[in-house]
Amino acid sequence: MSNSAVALNNYLIVGGLLFTLGLVGFLSRRNLIVMFLCAEMMLQGVSVTLVGFSGYHSTWSGQIFAVFSLAVAAAEAAVAMALIVVLFHRGDSLDVSLWQDLHEPDQPTLVDEQIVDEPVPEPQWPHLAVAGPLPTHPQPLTATHRQLDSTEVGRG
Amino acid sequence: MVNALICLIPLCPLIACLTTAVLGARVLRERSHWPTIAGCGLAAACSLALLVCVARSPEPHRYTATLYQWVKIDTVEAGAAGMAALPDEGDRPQSSVSYKSGPDLEISIALRADSLAATMLAMLTFVSTCVAVYSAGYMHGERGYWRFFAFVSLFVFSMIMLVLSANFLQLYMFWEAVGLCSYLLIGFWYEKPAAVAASKKAFLVNRIGDFGFAIGVFLIWTTFGTLTFDAVLSPQRIAQMNPGLITLICLCLFTGAIGKSAQFPLHVWLPDAMEGPTPVSALIHAATMVTAGVYMVARCTPLFRAAPDAQVFVAFIGGFTALLAALIALTQYDLKRVLAYSTVSQLGYMFLGLGAGSSLGTSGAMFHLVTHAFFKALLFLGAGSVMHAMGGVIDMREFGGLRRIMPQTFKTFLIGSLALAGLPPLSGFWSKDTILSAAWEAGHAETHLAATNAIEAAPAMQGAQTRANVAAESEQTATKIRLFGAEHATIYRLLFWMGSFTALLTAFYTFRAFFLTFYGPEKIPHEAGHHAHESPSVMCMPLWVLSIGAAFLGLALGHLTGFFDGYLEMTLPGEGLHHATNWFVVGLSTVVVFAGIGAAWFMYHEPNDLPARVVALAGPLARLSLNKFYLDQVFFFMFVLPLRAASQLSRFFDWFVIDGMGVGGVSRLPAWLFGKSARPMQNGMVQFYALSMTLATAVLLAALLWRQG
């Protein structure tokens, strides 16, 4: 077994694993963007394989193919991002489960298991040192955002 | 040289058709008639030249121009390959003759011109040219002007090819092609429901005949192993075949002729075909296409000569149709329909002549074909001229006394009517007289005519044994010659009298129509408006040209000079003896003509109550005639109604059994069996689809590797 063959082997293994991992991600994740990332990862796996073959055969074909797949991936990303933005505007969510309208008419819609919402952690604002005395306003300041910030600061 | 001429004849209308079809709608528009007129005129000139060429040609009097080989199938030589592969064995006969399972099929598209075809061509192209010129006036301003001329050119081309066919398959092909053109032209005004129904009817009724024709062609191939006219139509070869088979072939071919030439019982389409434009009626449904059947039977004369039974059948159908159609024509009020029934009747005459079984009859039939083409085209075009002036009205009760308004049409129509009635010096007299003479002779000749025919054919065959066989067979046939229990001669005698009576009726109904149209008080339908006038000269000129033919053709070519008989004999050799004029027949038909015209004069030249009294006297007979012997109704109940019932039955069978249980059942079965379990898979979730796809891919790959490893 020659070195070039081993090198090819290695690239094929890395490419295959990247492809498989992308696939697993695509199948299991529900975020549209993450799914798309995973699809890109599958493409990367293929590109790695192609480059490995290119080096093994000492020809340009593999690399050229990879260049093309890169270009196609870029085009795909552009369209997919636009689609995702539109979908998000429609469904107000990136959940892929929202888009299952194309099922058999009398089949029930797949409902995901509901989990308890994790409480959104309180934003941890930095504690700034008070750089001066509080202004002495007659009323407490609660009206605007800007003033809200200043109250926080003031409380800190 | 001559071959080039022959090729040029169909080429001209074909080019005209293509030009009109391609350029008509956009470029030519109102000038669309020029290609057709030019093409037909050129073809007519070539045909006249061909007429002369054929007359001067050497012995077989025939030219054949093969265009290309259409079909060439070498029958697989069964056994040849197998025997070659086997080692030689002592007891196996070492012959180079292979076992052929049948003859080779070899069909060429060829143009074959002999005197019969040349005659037909000359008539066809000449009449076409006249009709094309006439149409330029008649169809002026119609929508689809170019379409009309494209179809007409196509028809002329197809008809020329039909006439010039060199084999039965080509004949059949163009037989269908002219049928198609007829269909297209009858339905030219396709917005008119009656026209559409008529075109459909014509097409379907013709199918019945064509089916018989096709069977006949198949039978010819299985019997003779070839389809070329040269090979099939040789009397020596026919004499070798089984006479029963020949009779069957003849009957099948005649079925085709019955359909195309509108003989009883398939004549019902022709009167309805008058829904098409009048030039079409003149060209296709009077002069040319409907005579294709006559032409075909004349072409197959050697076959029919060898089948006396079939011949009698042809004559009987012809005579019967002639009488029937004439009876119907007596009471019709539609001018074009009178002419249509007259056409059917005259075609019946032609078949009567063809069936008479003598060269006199055949040449008489062909001559009648030619003269009829002229005077019937003339009459139709005259009727079209009347219709043109009357604003599309064709019912004779609606108009009358037109002779002063339309003098040209009146004169030419008179000539045509006289020719159709058969007044002595005009052309119709000569041809009709020849046919009646032939029928008379067939009725008074010895009964062994067919036998002598067969024995005459025999000398060409080698060996006395065969000859004796044929003679013996002929004797048998002669004793068997009976149809409907009557001897042939009796039938021919009956047919002669039927034909003579028909001549009387013909004269009567022709002049009935003539007087109703042109005599009596002047009456113009309101559709015509105030501008009822003579047709333009572009329409009148063809009328005059045709009327010259209708008047003098018989005198010039007919029995008096014997020119036509002699010309036709180059192709259809007859008994060789020149027939003496049968003065009895001549006298009878002359008397009959005058009687018919006179009766019509008394009854119709001015309005009186004579027709009504006659109708009252005839009672049910008149009603029978008026309703066309209820044949349409009979056919409706005999064929259409059962067919409709059968189609309804098939429809329900198709719905409930084939679709419902067969196709539908098969397609519902898996849905019913697996649908429940498979439907949840279609859940609309893209990840689920991807999962099943990749899982299946992985499992499949593993399975493949397992199998391979």
Next chain:
Amino acid sequence: MHPHEILMAALGQCLAAFTGEMHAGLAPLFAWAGGAGLGGDPGLRDRLLGVVLNRDVFGYIVRTFLILLPAGLGVYLMLPRGLPSKQPQYRRVGAALAAFSLVLICVWPVSEKISGGAPRTVLWLLSGWGGSAEFYLLGIVSLASAVLTITSRNPVYSALWFSLVLLANAGLYLIQHAEFLAAATAIVYAGAILVTFLFVLMLAQPQGAASYDRVSREPFLACLTGLLLAGVLLGTIHYSTSVEAIPNAAKQSVRPTAALARTQMTTARETSALVDYAQPHVANLGKSLFQEHFVSIEIVGVLLLAAVVGAMLIAGHTSESPR
């Protein structure tokens, strides 16, 4: 010999021994399964055993499958499954399993039958430096980042991990002398595409961890599918490079020169120029692209343009009311 080579060799030997033992230990299990399940018919059992263990390709696949099993389990454990994010021990266990599997892959033994000579050939490490230390480093980074990409709860983290995958891959391309591709991957992918992703994420991501980011769909089935696919793919690769003589697998330790490759290669496209490493690469690649694949390049350019126009068209109408 470099010190790290010796280290790797030693590690490889140990692990090779371990995996060999594993095969040996599993064999009786198969034997028992075959015998018990099929009524103790020795002929059938032997045949089954032969099928499972000794049939060439499938034996390899089964072994590959076993090697990848921990990784599959680890990924399964690491995938978000709706548990509170404060309990990350599942993730840790999963990560450990995946790492173990990765190490197994690195020290994957080739059967003695194939290796023939001393030292025992181990696929990645000990094959006389078919690869390089850089390769192992980059490969491991790439795979590990990939695992983290698909298992991160926060999509922003996913995107960042994916950028690491891309950078590692760019390194891998560099090793194979694909400089242009490496640069393009780094710039176009990691630079442009990923930034677009992040923009969209910023636009679309709700506050906090969304529920759909915290629950995976069918993680077990997905991992099983991946495991099967990876087993089949890698097993076949393993088999084909171990057993089947590769056409130009001559016993040279040098990379085949262009001329040599030209004579030996039967699979290369004749029209395609062979890589001459003496020449500047990007220039040659460009020549090849714009001479042999000129039409394709133009078409791809048009495709990109169309995609951009399409994207603007699609995303331009976002004023529709949410449903």
